[in-house]
Amino acid sequence: MSAPAGAGPREVLGLREAVAITVGIVIGAGIFKAPAMVAGLTGDPAWMFGAWLLGGLISLVGALCYAELATTYPHAGGDYHFLHRAFGRSVSLLFGWARLSVITTGSIALLGFVFGDYMTAILPLPGLSPAGSAAVYAALSIVGLSWINLLGIRASSSTQLWLTCLEIGGLLLVLAAALLANAAPAAPPSPAPAATPSAAAFGLAMVFVLLTYGGWNEAAYISAEVRDARRNMVKALVLSIGLITLLYLLVNWAYWRALGLQGMADSQALAADVLALEFGAAGQVVISVMIAITALTSINATMIVGARTSYALGRDWTALRWLGEWNDLRGAPANALRLQCVVALALVALGLATGGGFNTMVEFTAPVFWLFFLLSGLSLMVLRWREPQAVRPFRVPLYPLLPLVFCTTCGYMLWSSLSYVGAQTLGGLNAAWVSVGVLALGLLLLWWLRGAARTAPAS
Secondary structure, eight states: OOOOTTOOOOOOBOHHHHHHHHHHHHSSGGGGTHHHHHHHHHOSHHHHHHHHHHHHHHHHHHHHHHHHHHHHSOOTTTHHHHHHHHHOHHHHHHHHHHIIIIIHHHHHHHHHHHHHHHHHHHSOOTTSOHHHHHHHHHHHHHHHHHHHHHTOHHHHHHHHHHHHHHHHHHHHHHHHHHHHSOOOOOOOOOSSOOOOOOHHHHHHHHHHHHHHHTTGGGGGGGGGGBTTHHHHHHHHHHHHHHHHHHHHHHHHHHHHHHHHHHHHHHOSSHHHHHHHHHHTTHHHHHHHHHHHHHHHHHHHHHHHHHHHHHHHHHHHOGGGGGGGOOBTTTTBOHHHHHHHHHHHHHHHHHHHHHTHHHHHHHHTTHHHHHHHHHHHHHHHHHHHHHOTTSOOSSOOTTTTHHHHHHHHHHHHHHHHHHHHHHTOEETTEETHHHHHHHHHHHHHHHHHHHHHHHHSOOO
């Protein structure tokens, strides 16, 4: 049954569950691919490890900014709520639309394909092409995890905890394989000492690093459901970033020890190559299972936080109030979860029909993501100025220096993504127009909602 209008999220999550959700979102398939590109771009072990450490520090700065926002304004809408308070309903509506239409649901669909690709490598479905088998596995994972989330936050968070433990166990297996294997043979002597990477090369390396760290901000969406959120949200964010940074450094060390820097740069499947050194052909199966579990972990965590934005959207706009219904018995935004599932399945079908075109389309929404991420960082300073009387259990240290560092990083990532997208094409069109089109449709939705609000009868 749907909850009455006054019902909403309850504080049922502990610190452990909050950390599991955050870590599960962040640690995705990127850690199995990005290190190869970072190794090639930096060209030196010290610069490579420095890039991953810097990524953790930048993420920590961002987490401190979000800790202030999440403890001052705990809300199931997360960034949506912060943007609403700082910039008004129009900006938050556009953000909610972007998440529902592409950012969140696109991520779920893509992760579903990752799961499907690796499950197909282990157990292909009879009578289907590899692409068809992957799509069926993707759809099954989305439906199954959506069903678990509809059972309530306790069921989804418990699932997340177990999946995250398995995911971390897989990364530790890579570390163990590197420790058991012989160290990589020494590389042939270089004609000259390794040069410092150019600013452009290191900057591109940081793009891959920060993308691999991406997702920690999603913890803000469960701030209204965390017990003693004013203290635990800070702990959850800091502990999550610390654990992720440590794991990333250890995994990169494992890759480097087993394969060497050049071996890392040349590898197309880092974890598989490391496991093969110790476990042979069985390592291929192990890595496929490990990445499939990683994909499921990220899908489930993304579903938990993604539906909270649509819930907040429904609470703010009368015409979308059905999205704002909360199942109080189970502790879940049921209609928002159902819509999220339907849109993600539609994107899976589109991905199957268009092949790589869909993957490219979703990738090109990066400018939209970094635009709103930048606005979320700016909202901290706007709300400090606009609502000085608000009780802030946690304040960002070294204010305004750290928020400015975070916003500058987001601005750089926005510029980098726009520069990349501007050089790509999609169906013969400049790919940058994909992002513009997403926002344009959001403007049409805004125009319709405003019209509906004006014509709605007074209650």
